[in-house]
Amino acid sequence: MTITSDDIAICAAALHLIGAEEIGSFTDETREARLCASIYSTLRQNLLQKHNWRFSVRQEQLNRLDAVPLFGFAYAYSLPTDFLRLVGKVNPSYPHQIFGNKLYTSLDTVYATMQVDTDAQYYPAYFTHLFQLELAALLASALLEDENKTDKFMAFAQRQMIVARNIDSQNNTASVIPSSAFTLTNVRA
Numbered sequence: 739m740t741i742t743s744d745d746i747a748i749c750a751a752a753l754h755l756i757g758a759e760e761i762g763s764f765t766d767e768t769r770e771a772r773l774c775a776s777i778y779s780t781l782r783q784n785l786l787q788k789h790n791w792r793f794s795v796r797q798e799q800l801n802r803l804d805a806v807p808l809f810g811f812a813y814a815y816s817l818p819t820d821f822l823r824l825v826g827k828v829n830p831s832y833p834h835q836i837f838g839n840k841l842y843t844s845l846d847t848v849y850a851t852m853q854v855d856t857d858a859q860y861y862p863a864y865f866t867h868l869f870q871l872e873l874a875a876l877l878a879s880a881l882l883e884d885e886n887k888t889d890k891f892m893a894f895a896q897r898q899m900i901v902a903r904n905i906d907s908q909n910n911t912a913s914v915i916p917s918s919a920f921t922l923t924n925v926r927a
Contacts, residue, residue, distance in 0.1 A: 744858035748858060750762075758877065783822060786854075787823055797851045803840065810835075811835070815840060
């Protein structure tokens with residue numbers, strides 16, 4: 739992924755939160771910039787994989803490769819370069835496995851719902867705030883070596899994770915439990 743001004747803004751905000759010098763670029767000649775550059779992408783992908791964030795879930799038909807697996811499956815499909823993980827099942831209840839950047843299965847067509855690495859410009863505010871807090875906790879530890887600030891920002895991030903997941907989950911249709919599921923109440927007559 740290309741680093742954008744939105745990515746730099748997230749890092750600058752996290753640095754500001756811990757009282758460190760802000761950066762203008764990952765290539766600045768500062769310890770803050772070098773540290774942000776080294777941890778930003780991994781933290782972004784880690785946060786995206788922690789939940790089925792609706793803004794980073796995509797459905798698509800995978801491209802079948804000409805080369806076939808050696809054994810166990812009939813076909814190999816290439817996964818997109820921004821792929822992070824599968825969400826749900828590939829064509830429900832059909833066996834599949836991921837090896838490297840390929841998905842193996844015996845289905846002749848694969849439609850997959852997947853978590854993808856998403857540009858910061860598409861992050862909703864609740865996720866941006868979570869990202870800033872998680873980054874602040876790491877930076878407080880690495881830059882300041884301040885356990886109190888690290889613990890404080892980790893606690894803030896844990897609370898924000900709950901808030902962010904709750905907000906994000908409202909982007910789905912609510913599940914309704916059918917009344918027939920309550921067999922004990924049906925016994926009373």
